Amino acid sequence: QVQLVESGGGVVQPGGSLRLSCAASGFTFSSYGMHWVRQAPGKGLEWVAFIRYDGSNKYYADSVKGRFTISRDNSKNTLYLQMNSLRAEDTAVYYCAYGPRGFREIAYWGQGTLVTVSS
Amino acid sequence: SYVLTQPPSVSVAPGQTARITCGGNNIGSKSVHWYQQKPGQAPVLVVYDDSDRPSGIPERFSGSNSGNTATLTISRVEAGDEADYYCQVWDSSSDHYVFGTGTKVTVL
Numbered sequence A: 001q002v003q004l005v006e007s008g009g010g011v012v013q014p015g016g017s018l019r020l021s022c023a024a025s026g027f028t029f030s031s032y033g034m035h036w037v038r039q040a041p042g043k044g045l046e047w048v049a050f051i052r053y054d055g056s057n058k059y060y061a062d063s064v065k066g067r068f069t070i071s072r073d074n075s076k077n078t079l080y081l082q083m084n085s086l087r088a089e090d091t092a093v094y095y096c097a098y099g100p101r102g103f104r105e106i107a108y109w110g111q112g113t114l115v116t117v118s119s
Numbered sequence B: 001s002y003v004l005t006q007p008p009s010v011s012v013a014p015g016q017t018a019r020i021t022c023g024g025n026n027i028g029s030k031s032v033h034w035y036q037q038k039p040g041q042a043p044v045l046v047v048y049d050d051s052d053r054p055s056g057i058p059e060r061f062s063g064s065n066s067g068n069t070a071t072l073t074i075s076r077v078e079a080g081d082e083a084d085y086y087c088q089v090w091d092s093s094s095d096h097y098v099f100g101t102g103t104k105v106t107v108l
Helices: none
Strands: A003-007 A010-012 A018-025 A034-039 A045-051 A058-060 A068-073 A078-083 A092-098 A113-117 B009-012 B018-023 B033-037 B044-047 B061-066 B069-074 B083-091 B096-099 B103-107
Touching (some): A003 A092, A018 A092, A034 A068, A045 A078, B018 B083, B044 B061
Parallel strands (some): A010 A113, B009 B103
Antiparallel strands (some): A003 A018, A018 A078, A034 A045, A045 A058, A068 A078, B018 B069, B033 B044, B033 B083
C-alpha cells in the first residue's frame, strides 16, 4: 500500500534553514507529481508546492515562493522541501502528499512532520 | 488569487443531514474535492470531482457543485463524522492548489 513518511522537522531559529524529506513506497514514485501541504497549529490546510513527476515543472504558493524549493530524487523514491529564510509564520505540520491524477484531488497523505520556527 | 469560503462551523444531531458549503467565483466550472480531517490525523479524501467517492467512503457522503457554490452533504450523521472538512480546487489561472477555509462539524 502507499506509504509516505516525512522526516527532517524540528526547531529552527528565524532566518534559518531546514530540509524536509519524504520517503515514498507502494507506488511508482517516478510516474507521479508530488505535493507539500502545511497546517499551522489550530489553522487550516495550506498548499505549499507541487513538482511534476520528472521534476520538469515546479509550482509554489505565493507565501513561500523564492524561499522554499521543492525537488525529488526518483532513484531514491524521495521528495524534498528545502526551506530557507524561515519565519515564525512557517511554523506548521508539513505533509507530503500525492494524487494519481495530476492536477486533481490529493488521494494520499503522509502523517506529517512538525517544523517550529522560534528563537 | 482564487478564494474558497466555508462556514466556520456546522452543528447537526445524530441521524440528521449536514450540509457544508464552499463558495468561490464560478466554482461550478472547476472540479471540487473534499477532505475530512480528525484531530491529530492527516486529511482523508471523501469526495472528488464534485460528487465521486473513493473506495471505502460511505455512501452517506455526497457532493454537488453549481454556480458559485459547491456542497458536501453528509446524510444520517454519526458521531464518527465529527471532524474538520475542507474543499479544494486547482486554479489553472494561477497554477495553484487552493483549499477552503475549513468547516468544523459538531455532532450534538
